[in-house]
Amino acid sequence: MLKKTLAALAIGSALLSAGSAMAADYVIDKEGQHAFVDFKISHLGYSYITGTFKDLDGKFSFDAAKPEDAKIEMNVRTASVFSNHAERDKHVNSADFLDSGKFPDAKFVSTSVKPTGKNADGKQTADVTGDLTFHGVTKPIVVKATFLGEGKDPWGGYRAGFEGTTSISRKEFVPKGMDVGPQSDVVQLYITFEGVKAK
Numbered sequence: 001m002l003k004k005t006l007a008a009l010a011i012g013s014a015l016l017s018a019g020s021a022m023a024a025d026y027v028i029d030k031e032g033q034h035a036f037v038d039f040k041i042s043h044l045g046y047s048y049i050t051g052t053f054k055d056l057d058g059k060f061s062f063d064a065a066k067p068e069d070a071k072i073e074m075n076v077r078t079a080s081v082f083s084n085h086a087e088r089d090k091h092v093n094s095a096d097f098l099d100s101g102k103f104p105d106a107k108f109v110s111t112s113v114k115p116t117g118k119n120a121d122g123k124q125t126a127d128v129t130g131d132l133t134f135h136g137v138t139k140p141i142v143v144k145a146t147f148l149g150e151g152k153d154p155w156g157g158y159r160a161g162f163e164g165t166t167s168i169s170r171k172e173f174v175p176k177g178m179d180v181g182p183q184s185d186v187v188q189l190y191i192t193f194e195g196v197k198a199k
Contacts, residue, residue: 024158025197036192036193037056039187039190040190041187054081056080070128079098135173135174161193168186
């Protein structure tokens with residue numbers, strides 16, 4: 001009986017250890033710049049302006065076997081906006097748009113993850129709901145996310161990577177900003193990043 005009890009405890013302990021080892025915390029790879037928050041917005045309905053934010057960081061926890069338990073937090077420094085035109089970037093940083101001096105940070109914090117199956121490439125997909133705080137306003141958004149993969153890297157670390165898309169209404173976050181017409185209200189966002197497993 002004692003042997004059976006000890007064996008059961010050993011098996012239970014091993015299973016618990018294996019389960020806890022599966023979940024992992026990651027730091028978004030800012031140093032290697034394997035993280036991007038890109039945007040696309042219509043310019044007067046005639047073309048599109050695209051750009052990115054060059055300064056960001058974040059962290060997440062993830063277990064591929066339990067994606068619904070994943071959590072993510074990402075921070076973006078708004079003054080790092082880059083659209084390949086210095087004068088435009090200066091204007092975008094002004095009170096007409098980002099008002100980066102007053103609102104230097106934008107932040108996304110997930111509140112739930114709902115797995116949605118797999119895409120055509122067999123990658124896991126999910127709807128990641130979270131609170132976006134931008135320009136002093138906090139609103140829930142949904143990011144259509146894809147788990148791109150995980151594994152060892154050449155430098156002895158372990159990585160996991162994702163991509164996602166969402167759209168936000170500029171006037172909902174910046175109601176008193178410069179009016180450039182309804183065709184330029186929707187901002188499309190593309191996010192992709194790698195996280196390095198915390199040691």
